[in-house]
Amino acid sequence: MGIMLFCAILGYGGYLVLNQRIALDGASFLGYLGLFYMIINPAKTLSTSFSNMQKGTAAIGRIEEVLKAPVVVDENINGKQIDAFAGKIEFKNVGFKYEDVEILKNINLTVEKGKTVALVGSSGAGKSTLADLVPRFHDVSSGELLIDGINIKDYSLHSLRNLLSIVTQEPILFNDTIANNIALGMRDAKLSEIEDAAKIANAHNFIIQKEDGYQSNIGDRGSKLSGGERQRLTIARAVLKNPPILILDEATSSLDTESERLVQDAINNLMSNRTSIVIAHRLSTIRHADEIVVLQNGEIVERGTHDSLIAQNGFYKKLVDMQEVR
Numbered sequence: 451m452g453i454m455l456f457c458a459i460l461g462y463g464g465y466l467v468l469n470q471r472i473a474l475d476g477a478s479f480l481g482y483l484g485l486f487y488m489i490i491n492p493a494k495t496l497s498t499s500f501s502n503m504q505k506g507t508a509a510i511g512r513i514e515e516v517l518k519a520p521v522v523v524d525e526n527i528n529g530k531q532i533d534a535f536a537g538k539i540e541f542k543n544v545g546f547k548y549e550d551v552e553i554l555k556n557i558n559l560t561v562e563k564g565k566t567v568a569l570v571g572s573s574g575a576g577k578s579t580l581a582d583l584v585p586r587f588h589d590v591s592s593g594e595l596l597i598d599g600i601n602i603k604d605y606s607l608h609s610l611r612n613l614l615s616i617v618t619q620e621p622i623l624f625n626d627t628i629a630n631n632i633a634l635g636m637r638d639a640k641l642s643e644i645e646d647a648a649k650i651a652n653a654h655n656f657i658i659q660k661e662d663g664y665q666s667n668i669g670d671r672g673s674k675l676s677g678g679e680r681q682r683l684t685i686a687r688a689v690l691k692n693p694p695i696l697i698l699d700e701a702t703s704s705l706d707t708e709s710e711r712l713v714q715d716a717i718n719n720l721m722s723n724r725t726s727i728v729i730a731h732r733l734s735t736i737r738h739a740d741e742i743v744v745l746q747n748g749e750i751v752e753r754g755t756h757d758s759l760i761a762q763n764g765f766y767k768k769l770v771d772m773q774e775v776r
Contacts, residue, residue, distance in 0.1 A: 459486065531605075544593035562740075568742045569743050575745040578729060621681050651689055656682075668680075685716045696726045697729075742756060
């Protein structure tokens, strides 16, 4: 626009000067054009600054919305410290509402130490919400959630979450080295311990093939790695932490067949002798769970082992048949 305006002034102003229609000679007119051209860039900068101010204002609004968001889970400053998991996790008549929408209704479930409980059901059934109650990402709206017979609200939030490791469908990784991503939250971890964790997670072989090995940078959100490699790093992180309670949220659902096999082997190694809550998308991965809990519309509709649920010929059997057909 500045160049077009400059050309218009040059053409029309030149016409006026040449025909002596204005009281300017050629030299004065050229000086005027030079001054005008010098003003264009500052004017552009001013408009750009105004645009950036508008963007900044919008960004500040979004940031303040997050900073001023109400804290829905209160830290119990004087809460009890829990350093070990000894008994069981109990859901007693648990209900959960998000605003006015009832997500979970009258959930009664016990997860014994060392057992694996799988949560299955259609999308929106409440599987992830149920699992999120254990680390107190949400607090129950009704009923009680107990660990070793004590309501989790009575525990220190920090000590409670130290008992847990969570492996999600979308790996949480950072623009840092492989070693630092595995050792996240473990400041005193030694390289030998990181390597041992990676071996259990079936990650060591692909790591040592990298140019810088464990010191290789993986890019933002692990962009330099494949999906299976990213997932195995998060499993290695969980192995290194060595938690007594493990939550797996559809950890293999987004992987190809080969990556799924490697990741599933790593998960089986991780789950060994641990209390596990598994949210399963592919039902073939939870056939050997100690108990399978089937959720539908926020309620438990079936529960039992794989074989007993197949024999019931109910909702679980229908899900298994649908996946086998596909």
